[in-house]
Amino acid sequence: MGNLSKNLAMRLIQLPRLIRIVIALFFAAMVTLAIFSLVDHVYLRYFFTVETRMIPALVTVAIASVMYIWGWWGYIGTVNTTPSPSNHVLIYFGVGSIATITVIVLFVQGFSLAQ
Secondary structure, eight states: OOHHHHHHHHHHHTSOHHHHHHHHHHHHHHHHHHHHHHHHHHIIIIIOOGGGTTHHHHHHHHHHHHHHHHHIIIIIOSTTOOOOOOHHHHHHHHHHHHHHHHHHHHHHHHHHHHO
């Protein structure tokens, strides 16, 4: 890991624990918003039956839970511990940032189509 990326990871980890928890919640919500329409589209197009109509929600929740658990494991840490600055933190922030940008683009696109 390069010096710049290690410094960035260290600065992100040094944020207060409550702020890190809020960031993990935010990124999990952004991943949920970014993927739910894709999951619904694939499900409705290829797999829909009346008996399995709960599956898209379960898949979306599972993916959001993985994002949140990943954040808790690699970015928040357990009580009285601080995770080490690693590539996990930077990759987590990359995925969360991409999800956030995707949600913003989808919001702007949907808003412009509604006009």
